[in-house]
Amino acid sequence: MRYLVISDIHANLAALEAVLADTPSYDEVWCLGDIVGYGPKPNECVERLRELPHHSLAGNHDWAALGRIDLSTFNLDARVANAWTQSELTTVSRAFLETLPIQAEIDGFTLAHASPREPVWEYVLDARQAYANLDHFSTTFCLVGHSHVPVVFRANDDRRRCDTLLGPFSGPLELGDERAIINPGSVGQPRDGDARASYALLDTDAHTWEYRRVGYPVEITQELMRARGLPRRLVERLALGR
Numbered sequence: 706m707r708y709l710v711i712s713d714i715h716a717n718l719a720a721l722e723a724v725l726a727d728t729p730s731y732d733e734v735w736c737l738g739d740i741v742g743y744g745p746k747p748n749e750c751v752e753r754l755r756e757l758p759h760h761s762l763a764g765n766h767d768w769a770a771l772g773r774i775d776l777s778t779f780n781l782d783a784r785v786a787n788a789w790t791q792s793e794l795t796t797v798s799r800a801f802l803e804t805l806p807i808q809a810e811i812d813g814f815t816l817a818h819a820s821p822r823e824p825v826w827e828y829v830l831d832a833r834q835a836y837a838n839l840d841h842f843s844t845t846f847c848l849v850g851h852s853h854v855p856v857v858f859r860a861n862d863d864r865r866r867c868d869t870l871l872g873p874f875s876g877p878l879e880l881g882d883e884r885a886i887i888n889p890g891s892v893g894q895p896r897d898g899d900a901r902a903s904y905a906l907l908d909t910d911a912h913t914w915e916y917r918r919v920g921y922p923v924e925i926t927q928e929l930m931r932a933r934g935l936p937r938r939l940v941e942r943l944a945l946g947r
């Protein structure tokens with residue numbers, strides 16, 4: 706099976722469309738959450754995802770949009786954006802987001818929005834944290850989003866620590882046998898210094914993981930955000946990929 710693995714779309718429809726246009730053929734989409742929040746097109750992104758064969762998770766921003774998380778736990782910009790998203794969501798979008806789990810096990814892979822240990826909140830930002838998370842899932846691989854950074858944390862041969870694999874990679878990565886926590890990066894708000902949308906292709910027959918990047922018209926999303934009065938810092942960061 707070939708899976709299109711995406712995460713953290715954040716209501717950025719232009720970025721999502723660019724990914725869908727760029728991706729080679731696949732059997733199913735795995736979306737690791739944060740479909741809405743920050744960006745200007747929450748309902749349209751939900752609708753687009755629903756049209757595709759997919760398994761999706763909810764992230765902390767999706768929960769915030771549903772009122773399941775107190776907005777005071779977010780920084781000011783995120784709070785303003787989440788309040789706007791709450792007011793904007795249609796009944797249909799809400800009903801869809803309500804159905805999404807925060808973690809899942811599919812085809813031998815664990816999926817979690819943030820981390821297997823704390824699926825809604827924990828950022829897996831370094832190898833030490835990744836290593837501590839290995840005890841919290843039973844499959845060989847766990848796919849996470851949340852940090853918006855494409856990265857692979859793979860258990861070392863001695864299994865006493867994880868190595869960090871950061872791109873750019875020259876081609877598909879062999880998944881190998883060692884356990885790993887893998888992040889496809891963010892479609893709608895990358896934070897690794899590259900403003901292009903990030904996503905991955907998982908081929909479970911070839912046992913490979915391929916990172917891909919695709920540019921999209923950032924200015925379209927920025928213009929829509931300005932028109933909706935969304936915070937300036939959130940508008941500007943899209944062009945920086947930070």
Ligand code: ZN
Binds near residue numbers: 715739851
């Ligand atoms: Zn996110």
